[in-house]
Amino acid sequence: MHVTLKINDSAHDLTLDPRTTLLDAIRLHAGLTGTKKGCDHGQCGACTVLVNGRRINACLSLAVMHEGDEITTIEGLGSPDALSPLQAAFVETDGFQCGYCTPGQICSATAMLEEIRAGWPSHVSASLDGPALPTEAEIAERMSGNLCRCSAYPNIVAAIRLVAAAREDAA
Amino acid sequence: MTRHLKLDGPDTSRRLDGMAQGVLGRGEPRPEGALKVTGRALYTGDRQPAGAAHGALVRATITRGRVTALNAAPVLAMPGVLAVIDDPRLVRHSGPGGQPNPPEADARSVVYHGQPVALVVAETPEQARHAARALRPDYAPEDAVTDPEDPRAPVDLPEKKQASTGDLDSAIETADVVIDRSYRTASMSAAAMEPHATLAEWEGDRLTLHGTLQMLAVARAQLAAALQIGEDRIRILAPHVGGGFGSKLGITPETVAAAIAARQIGRPVYVVCARPEALEMVSRRSETLQRIRLAADESGRLTGIGHESLVSNLPGQSFSEPVQQATHFTYEAAHRRIVHRVARVHRMMAGPVRAPGEAVGATVFECAMDELADRLGLCPVALRLRNIPKAEPVSGRPYSSNMLAACLTEGARRFGWDERHAAPRARREGEWWIGMGMASAVRVNLVMEAKARVTLHPEATALVETDMTDIGTGSYAVLTQIAAELLGLPMQAVATVLGDTELPKSSGSGGSFGAASTGTAVYLACMELRSRLAEAMGCPEPDLTLKDGHAIHANTRRPIGELMGRALMQAEGHVTPGDATGKVRQATWGAHFAEVAVNAATGETRLRRMQGTFAAGRILNAQTARSQLLGGMIWGIGMALTEELVHDARDGHVVNRDLAEYHLPVNADVPALEVHLLEETDDWATPMQAKGIGELGICGAGAAILNAIHNACGVRVRSFPATLDKVLAGLEQAEAEAAG
Numbered sequence: 001m002h003v004t005l006k007i008n009d010s011a012h013d014l015t016l017d018p019r020t021t022l023l024d025a026i027r028l029h030a031g032l033t034g035t036k037k038g039c040d041h042g043q044c045g046a047c048t049v050l051v052n053g054r055r056i057n058a059c060l061s062l063a064v065m066h067e068g069d070e071i072t073t074i075e076g077l078g079s080p081d082a083l084s085p086l087q088a089a090f091v092e093t094d095g096f097q098c099g100y101c102t103p104g105q106i107c108s109a110t111a112m113l114e115e116i117r118a119g120w121p122s123h124v125s126a127s128l129d130g131p132a133l134p135t136e137a138e139i140a141e142r143m144s145g146n147l148c149r150c151s152a153y154p155n156i157v158a159a160i161r162l163v164a165a166a167r168e169d170a171a
Numbered sequence: 172m173t174r175h176l177k178l179d180g181p182d183t184s185r186r187l188d189g190m191a192q193g194v195l196g197r198g199e200p201r202p203e204g205a206l207k208v209t210g211r212a213l214y215t216g217d218r219q220p221a222g223a224a225h226g227a228l229v230r231a232t233i234t235r236g237r238v239t240a241l242n243a244a245p246v247l248a249m250p251g252v253l254a255v256i257d258d259p260r261l262v263r264h265s266g267p268g269g270q271p272n273p274p275e276a277d278a279r280s281v282v283y284h285g286q287p288v289a290l291v292v293a294e295t296p297e298q299a300r301h302a303a304r305a306l307r308p309d310y311a312p313e314d315a316v317t318d319p320e321d322p323r324a325p326v327d328l329p330e331k332k333q334a335s336t337g338d339l340d341s342a343i344e345t346a347d348v349v350i351d352r353s354y355r356t357a358s359m360s361a362a363a364m365e366p367h368a369t370l371a372e373w374e375g376d377r378l379t380l381h382g383t384l385q386m387l388a389v390a391r392a393q394l395a396a397a398l399q400i401g402e403d404r405i406r407i408l409a410p411h412v413g414g415g416f417g418s419k420l421g422i423t424p425e426t427v428a429a430a431i432a433a434r435q436i437g438r439p440v441y442v443v444c445a446r447p448e449a450l451e452m453v454s455r456r457s458e459t460l461q462r463i464r465l466a467a468d469e470s471g472r473l474t475g476i477g478h479e480s481l482v483s484n485l486p487g488q489s490f491s492e493p494v495q496q497a498t499h500f501t502y503e504a505a506h507r508r509i510v511h512r513v514a515r516v517h518r519m520m521a522g523p524v525r526a527p528g529e530a531v532g533a534t535v536f537e538c539a540m541d542e543l544a545d546r547l548g549l550c551p552v553a554l555r556l557r558n559i560p561k562a563e564p565v566s567g568r569p570y571s572s573n574m575l576a577a578c579l580t581e582g583a584r585r586f587g588w589d590e591r592h593a594a595p596r597a598r599r600e601g602e603w604w605i606g607m608g609m610a611s612a613v614r615v616n617l618v619m620e621a622k623a624r625v626t627l628h629p630e631a632t633a634l635v636e637t638d639m640t641d642i643g644t645g646s647y648a649v650l651t652q653i654a655a656e657l658l659g660l661p662m663q664a665v666a667t668v669l670g671d672t673e674l675p676k677s678s679g680s681g682g683s684f685g686a687a688s689t690g691t692a693v694y695l696a697c698m699e700l701r702s703r704l705a706e707a708m709g710c711p712e713p714d715l716t717l718k719d720g721h722a723i724h725a726n727t728r729r730p731i732g733e734l735m736g737r738a739l740m741q742a743e744g745h746v747t748p749g750d751a752t753g754k755v756r757q758a759t760w761g762a763h764f765a766e767v768a769v770n771a772a773t774g775e776t777r778l779r780r781m782q783g784t785f786a787a788g789r790i791l792n793a794q795t796a797r798s799q800l801l802g803g804m805i806w807g808i809g810m811a812l813t814e815e816l817v818h819d820a821r822d823g824h825v826v827n828r829d830l831a832e833y834h835l836p837v838n839a840d841v842p843a844l845e846v847h848l849l850e851e852t853d854d855w856a857t858p859m860q861a862k863g864i865g866e867l868g869i870c871g872a873g874a875a876i877l878n879a880i881h882n883a884c885g886v887r888v889r890s891f892p893a894t895l896d897k898v899l900a901g902l903e904q905a906e907a908e909a910a911g
Contacts, residue, residue, distance in 0.1 A: 019297050028296070033217035034210015036413075038364045039446040043830040046364060074210035083205060091204040094794045097802065098643030099207030100364040100413030106208060124839075136843065144837040147830060149364050149414050150643045151805035152798060153841040 003064050007032060008076030016063055022056075023047045025063035026073060034074040034103045038147070045146035048104035049073050055111035057145075074103035077110060085163045086110055095159035097150035105146045109160050112142045113167070134164035172742050174699040176691070177749035178618060181571075181854035184713075186698070187656065187789065191718040195656035198794030201648045202667065203411070203641070212411045215368040215381045216443050223370065224253055225296040226432050226442040227303035228425060229289040230452065231281040234517050234822045235315035238279040238288050238308045246291060246306045251298035255306070256290040258431045262397055263287070264520040265454050266421025267490055268527075269681060271392035274422065275487070281310070282485055283517050284824035285451045290428040292436060296443070317823025319458065319483035319514035326481075327513045329491065334499070336565050337506030339464070342475030346466035350543045354463070355890040356531045357815035358825075359456040360449075360833055361524045363642075365413020367423045367453055368443040371433040378405045378434075382426055385415040386679025387638045387672045393422045398430055410670035412680075415642040417523040418453050420681050450833060451825035454522035455816055457482040457492040459531050463539035466506070471549045473502055473558045478536065479510040484521040492521065496528035497613045497870070498536060500756050501575075503560040518823045523681070525806060526866035529614050534810065537610035537874035538889070541881065550593070551878070552583050552762075555611050563756040571855035574760040574786035575611060578849060582762035582784035583609070585847060595885035596909060603768040605779070606883025610874035612761030612785065614867045617684040618857060620747045622675035623692035625654055627700050627740045629732035631720030633658055635667040639677035639689045644865055645795030649686050650693050652792060653859070657697035659717025659731070675743060683759075683863025686791055688746060691857040695744030703742075707734040746857070755855050759867045761785035763804065763875035769884040774899030776812055776880055781844050783872070786851040788862035793848070796864050800846045803868020809836045811873035812892050885909065 005012045005025060012030045023040070026032050026049065035058060038046030042060040049058045050072040078084035086106050089095065096102040116138065119130035124141045132138060139157050148156065187195060206212040231238075243255035261278035263286050278288050288308060293299035316324045343349050363383075370381040378400075384390040387407045395402040412419065425442040433440040444453070459482050466475030480494040491513040498509060524530070544551040559576050562569050583589070591607040592598055598605040623637035635654050641647045651667045654660070668674065678688035698712070705712040708722050708729070716723040722731050751757075765781045783804050790796045813834035817826040827833045846868075856862045873891065881887050885908070886901030 017295060017297050024296065027217075028219060031219065032210070033213070033219065036214075036365070037216065037443075038366070039830050041446060041829055041831065043446075044364065074208075078209055080205040080209050080211060083208065087205075087208040090208045091200050094198075094201070094798045096204075096207055096643075097645070097795075097798055098364065098412065098414040099203075099212055100214060102207050103210040140838040140841070144839040147364065147835055147837060149362055149416070149835060150798075151802040151836065151841070153805065153836075153838045154801055154844055155798060156838065 001064050003067050005030065005063065005066055005071060006069065007071045008073060018064055020063045021059050022061040022063045022066055023058035026058060032073050032075050036100055036103055038101065045108060046101045046104040048108040048146065050107055050111055053111065053114065055108050074107055077106065085166065086159065089159035089162040093155045093158040093162065095155040096152050101146060101148045105148065105156055108143060108146045113164060134161060172699060173745050174695040174742060175745040176695055177747045178751045178857065179749040180751055182858040183854050184858065187859055190656045191716050192656045192659050194662055195652045196790055196793060199648055199652055199662055199792055201645060202651050203647045214365055214411050214413050215370060215383050218370055218381055220439050223439040223441050224292050224294060224436060225299045226290045226292045226429055226440050227299035228287040228428065228448065229291060229303045229306045231284060231286045231288050233281055233310045233312045234284045234317060236281050236310050236312035239311050240309040241289055242307055242309065246302045249302045249305065251294035252291060252302045253294065254292045254432065254436050256292060256428060256432045256435060260397060260399065260427065260431060261287065262424050262427045264485065265423045265522060266393040268417060268420035268523040269386060269389055271389060273393045273396035276397065283519050284822045285519065287424045287428065287452065290432055290442065292432045292440060315517040317517050317818060319481055319516050320460065324514040324516050327515065329511060329513065332511035334509040339475045339477050339506045339508040342466045342506035343464060346474055347469040348467045348546050350465040350539055350546060352463055352539055352542060352889060354461050354535045354538060356459045356535065357891060358458045358818060359524060359814050360816055361416035361418035362450065362833065362835060363414030363416055363418055366444045366446055366449040367425060369426045369429040370439060370441050371429040372439040373434050376404055378430055380405065380430060381408050383412055383419050384409050385412065385419045385640055385642055385681050387640065387670065388676045389679060390422050391672050394426060394430065397427045407672045408670055409640055412640050412642040415680060416525040417527065417681065420523060423453050446830060447828040450828040451519055454520050456524035457484060457521035459492060459494055461494060461535045463536060465539055465543050467543060467547065471547050471554045471557050473504040475506040476502065476504040477508045481512045481514060483514040483516045483518065486515040488520060490522055492531065493528035494532035496615055497533050500563045500758065501611065501613050502558040503564055518818055519825065526614055526869045529870040533613055533871045534873045537871045538877050541608065541878040551609055552579050552588060555579055568754065568756050571755040571757045572851055572853040574849060574851050575613065578760050578762040578784045578786055579611065581849060582764055582782060585784065586764035586782045588764060591882065595882050602771050604771055604884040605768050606879045607766050608875045608878025608882050609762065609764045610871035610878060612763055612867055612871040614683065614759050614870045616757040616759055616856060616862045617682050618748050619678035619684045619688045621678040621688040621692040622743060622745045623677060623689060623696055624675050624741065624743045625693060625696035625700060627658060629735045629737045629739065631660060631731055632664045633660055635665060635693055636674045637669060637677040637689055637692065638672050638674045639669045639685065640680045641669055642680045644680055644685060644799065645792055646685060648795050649690060649791040653690050653693045654697055657694065657701060660720060683866045687857050687861045687863060690791065690861060691746040691859055692744040694859055695746060696742045699742035700740055703740060704731060704734050751855050757855055759787040759862050761867055763872050765875040765879045767876060767879040767883055769880055769898060774895035774902055776893060776898060778808055778842055778876060780842050783868060784847040784849060785867055786849040787864045787867055788851050788853045788856045789860040790848055791861055796848065797846045799865045800868040801844055803866060804844055804872045805836050805841055806869040807872020808840060808876065810891060811876035815892055
């Protein structure tokens with residue numbers, strides 16, 4: 001099947017087996033291998049990308065469903081010479097070890113901070129009506145769909161809190 | 172020019188203390204960090220060369236027997252299918268950790284459920300996977316024992332792993348207090364986030380292979396033997412590895428399959444394992460059954476230690492989980508017996524997983540120590556302090572350094588241990604019982620042979636090269652820091668290239684030996700360069716200061732390029748283990764403290780806080796060292812509370828072969844953890860005084876949590892993990908006893 005995917009503001013005209021997941025389309029057909037495959041079952045979060053600003057597991061979605069969507073991958077958030085605030089914070093706090101889950105963690109955190117800003121509640125929120133705050137408990141809860149076997153969790157939370165605190169200062 | 176050092180004794184020169192650059196030990200960010208956080212670091216599966224075909228393994232649906240017919244014809248007719256590889260050299264299981272001998276060939280002979288028997292190669296991954304699933308071999312099944320406690324299972328007693336001193340039975344008969352308890356730990360998975368993968372490409376008769384591997388030289392030796400070709404025809408690359416934890420120590424079945432397939436079809440072949448393959452085919456940590464017997468006098472002095480274990484592995488495998496490794500030297504007791512049994516069962520191969528031995532052995536032992544302290548009415552910290560030997564029991568060897576007492580004392584103070592209630596069920600908050608527990612941490616320290624090459628350029632930059640890997644451990648950071656410190660260069664002026672068998676042969680990553688072993692090779696190469704620079708400067712090497720690209724001596728300061736006559740300088744460092752290993756007992760030390768809440772209604776355990784205090788020699792990078800220890804402690808959370816590979820009772824296959832059912836700790840399971848590192852100078856631990864750190868954090872960590880559960884609610888769970896069903900069953904009994 002033919003599909004045009006808009007990834008990181010570039011159009012990719014692809015001819016795909018209809019069984020191709022969004023993850024495999026991004027990695028194998030668009031050649032953007034920053035997005036990782038950890039389980040292919042929607043269980044680890046390594047393949048997290050942003051679709052129209054929302055975080056999803058790219059392995060659980062078929063590529064042909066995303067014609068016209070705005071897809072953002074880790075490569076679209078920053079580059080080694082121009083790190084996004086979360087990317088820089090992950091380096092600063094050692095929010096990773098092997099680095100394999102890291103693109104997913106950072107994409108997930110990018111959208112998660114917007115969810116908090118928009119007042120979406122989580123399982124640990126005191127109230128359903130908000131406001132939601134980027135506390136340690138909220139971040140840990142909301143980031144629990146992204147597994148890290150190196151277990152950098154405390155440093156991941158620290159990185160996200162650094163960015164959340166900087167935004168509050170700016171606000 | 173090579174500078175070689177055999178480690179025969181202590182090196183008291185402590186040359187690193189005299190350096191001036193000031194980068195070693197600091198929490199420098201990882202040099203490869205920017206690549207990793209932007210998705211630019213290329214792992215094995217990310218290479219995607221043009222023209223690559225894709226392979227998928229066909230795996231056995233019987234536990235034991237033979238493939239009598241592969242039935243490949245219908246699959247070969249499927250769209251895109253290029254070949255069905257059924258080569259007698261295909262291997263049944265992974266290569267042994269750290270040893271050059273290859274895995275067993277003849278994959279048509281099945282020895283465990285889920286074993287690969289063939290490889291389907293197709294144009295796309297979807298086609299390969301579909302065809303591999305469609306292939307239906309005929310089998311001639313045979314009976315198989317899969318449960319290590321099945322009386323029909325053959326049991327080996329490896330001679331080197333048995334030990335007896337004094338008369339344990341008499342010590343138990345005459346002791347004031349005796350603990351005799353059996354514990355079970357579950358099969359566990361390394362479950363690195365990057366599943367195993369191989370890309371194989373031939374040019375003529377030379378193979379280039381990208382792989383998810385921890386020890387490249389070992390992998391090359393295993394692969395050469397498996398393919399029956401010379402090692403010099405194989406180049407292996409692994410610049411970035413997405414976690415290993417022991418599961419990538421040797422080659423895995425897809426390594427061999429990809430290499431054979433690529434040769435056969437004349438194209439590059441990718442085989443990327445699916446998550447279930449990583450969980451049910453690669454390797455596991457053996458389940459254990461451990462009986463601990465402790466005899467003590469009423470003051471808490473141990474007189475007898477018994478540690479018997481039953482672990483398992485496939486028939487013929489030499490590895491057996493070395494459960495008692497630290498039992499030999501952690502605590503004093505005149506009468507001791509160690510019995511190590513290995514049941515031969517048809518489950519996926521058991522291999523080394525993070526801290527093989529102590530991870531489960533010290534954890535169980537520390538639970539038994541808690542039971543003893545409870546029985547004696549003695550503080551668990553005091554019990555341990557009372558039994559720290561002055562020299563290694565039985566052998567009488569001195570410790571190169573023993574920091575256990577310091578870690579226990581300092582850890583207890585920082586944690587606020589004196590606020591613990593000695594009796595269980597003393598602290599309640601709403602529906603939660605609150606309790607504290609602790610455990611000692613101990614892990615043997617190993618050094619392996621390693622080489623590295625360092626090239627110094629006159630414009631004051633350096634290049635470090637070795638076939639070492641960075642599996643998340645921080646190799647790039649610490650090797651860069653060692654060279655920068657010794658050569659007096661800023662971090663940015665040193666480039667480190669790893670993960671290529673064309674480079675000098677390192678220790679590889681495993682057994683916590685990577686940084687100290689390969690780091691020492693880098694140290695030696697740099698010391699050789701320093702000597703040559705000192706000669707040019709006209710001073711003895713110890714009097715030479717190198718800083719920011721300049722050499723300084725007396726009142727002279729010269730750019731190093733000038734000293735080098737504008738020519739580059741190169742040296743190789745080579746370290747080999749020597750007699751030091753036999754002369755002293757070397758280990759790393761620590762203490763874990765945990766506070767848990769146990770729900771009185773559901774039996775759910777939530778870890779509230781945890782603290783580890785450790786000593787592991789000179790710390791090369793404060794930040795990556797802390798990360799390693801945090802990671803180890805969190806593995807302890809998994810071992811204590813959530814992780815269990817469940818084997819089907821009928822055929823031994825792994826029932827929970829995905830990450831929804833095999834429960835790794837997630838972010839919400841991990842509260843704020845604290846890590847404290849104590850200063851330790853161990854002159855026996857290489858001239859850098861650095862020791863292993865990657866595994867220490869897991870050793871005993873789970874015991875602190877399990878002991879805290881008992882302190883909270885009075886329940887002893889002796890079958891790990893302590894899932895809520897087990898705690899709940901104990902709660903009913905504990906309540907009855909409290910009421911009774």
